[in-house]
Amino acid sequence: MEESDFGDILDDWFIESLKTYKDLHVYQLEFPTTVIEWTSGKTICVAGDSLTKNDILELSLPPKLFAEVNKGLCAERDFKVVHGGLTQGPVSVLKHIPGTRLAVTSDGLTSDLQVWDLGGEDSDVIRRTASIKGTQNAQGGGVKMAAPCSTQPAILHGTRSGDIRLTCLPTGQCIYDRASDSADLLSSLHFVSEVVFLAACTNGNAHTGDTRMSSSPQVAPLTIPAIDSSSLWWTDALPGVSGCRLVRVSSTGRAVVSDLRKPADVVCQAQLEVQTQERRHLRPGDVTVRWAPSLEDAVSVSGFGGDVQIYNSASWGAEPTGVKPLFEHRGHTVSVQQPDGDAPVVVTAHIWHHEQARTLLSAASDGSLHVWDWIDPSAG
Incomplete structure (x- = not known):
């Protein structure tokens, strides 16, 4: 792309962003990250995923994002490193343990885990304190993790539905280990209560288990007709007072919402407007749905390309008809000019803020890290 053409696209997007974002802040990491994890309401943890030595950083979000009034007068508008350390290998998964200054990581190469002290007021150094041996029957990496909200810091981890502990x-010490013959590859793990967990699999199956029970997790297979035999599925769970909702998105863009009480039944579904980049083969860790x-x-979706898409699932019906996103964050693809021949920018991770309803963070393969508060176009 010519430099003048890129400049025109960037200018157009900047003018558009004045109407579509309440806040937008851009940061550049030295190396791309595939993990964004909240450590508090105003701090996140990120880490590099190159095969060599990587930074693991705790960043504070721009103070301007949280200014109640006179945002324009807030001088501090950038991310700030508050704690940092080094890891000898990549970080493909990172989980913060609620109520502690601990985090657990996986390098994606083995099933072993690493435990980190994120530092405190007396130290700005993030240091590795322990290791956890992975499951013996795990084939390679692809570890998924979830942390329960409990008085005893713990981590749920596994690579397949039959080796969760x-x-x-x-x-x-291992306090729950119910190995089974089930060999479904995990796409994610979620605690839906302090003791009940959901193990979502790449084939669309959803296993539920209880860490107090000796029985193996119960499986509820996805009953909608398979789109093709090679489809991968990604899942998120949302506990609520009236139950727990699941959303599953396939590599072909099919989205299905179900209820954890009857996870094999379809509440509603849709065909999302996602476009996988040409010649890009999706892997189990590529797509994020939240x-x-x-x-x-x-529902937000990323990993198919360089955008983060937000959909309103209330408009979905009984059949998988095509739907358009309610909002698209295109900042990662338009804010940096890629040299000819380089791989297109792809969003590697995104996460919602738990209190600010329309605030998200997203990271991309070029090392960019954005925090943005979007304006609902349907609200005028």
């Missing part, structure tokens, strides 16, 4: 972090925690019926 819960490990106590202070002692390193319910908005503070915005009813909103």
